[in-house]
Amino acid sequence: MEYHTYPRWKYSQAGAVVVNSAEEEAALEGEWHDSPADVPSPAGDDSPSSEDEQLLQDAKAEKDALLAKAAELGIAVDKRWGLKRLHEALEQKSQPEAPQP
Numbered sequence: 001m002e003y004h005t006y007p008r009w010k011y012s013q014a015g016a017v018v019v020n021s022a023e024e025e026a027a028l029e030g031e032w033h034d035s036p037a038d039v040p041s042p043a044g045d046d047s048p049s050s051e052d053e054q055l056l057q058d059a060k061a062e063k064d065a066l067l068a069k070a071a072e073l074g075i076a077v078d079k080r081w082g083l084k085r086l087h088e089a090l091e092q093k094s095q096p097e098a099p100q101p
Contacts (some may be wrong), residue, residue, distance in 0.1 A: 005022075006019065006020050006021050006022070006025075007019065007020045008025075008034070009034075010025065010028060010032040010033070010034070011032065011033045011034070011035065011036045011038070011039050012028075012030055012031055012032045012033065012039060013031075013039055013040070013042055014030065016036070059083065062083060063082075063083055063086065066083065066086040066087065066090065067079065067086065069090060070086065070089060070090060073090070073093055075089055075090065075093050077089055
């Protein structure tokens with residue numbers, strides 16, 4: 001079996017392309033690699049933005065407040081519940097029960 005250098009895949013942050021010759025490979029602009037594992041991840045892509053962090057902190061504070069209120073009212077809740085379910089449980093407890101006819 002004979003080994004052929006081209007065509008071959010080239011990888012960059014912009015994506016992947018197939019080059020069919022050394023000339024096509026030389027014409028590529030930017031930083032290209034032979035393996036997708038060699039492509040560096042974009043800087044800052046993995047870290048959440050300050051806005052995202054603020055939203056997470058706000059949601060955590062709201063959840064903590066709802067859990068505390070549920071504990072005060074004696075409502076059995078699961079700490080894994082989300083904000084929506086906690087709000088629903090508190091609303092059910094705060095609604096007066098309809099009188100039985």
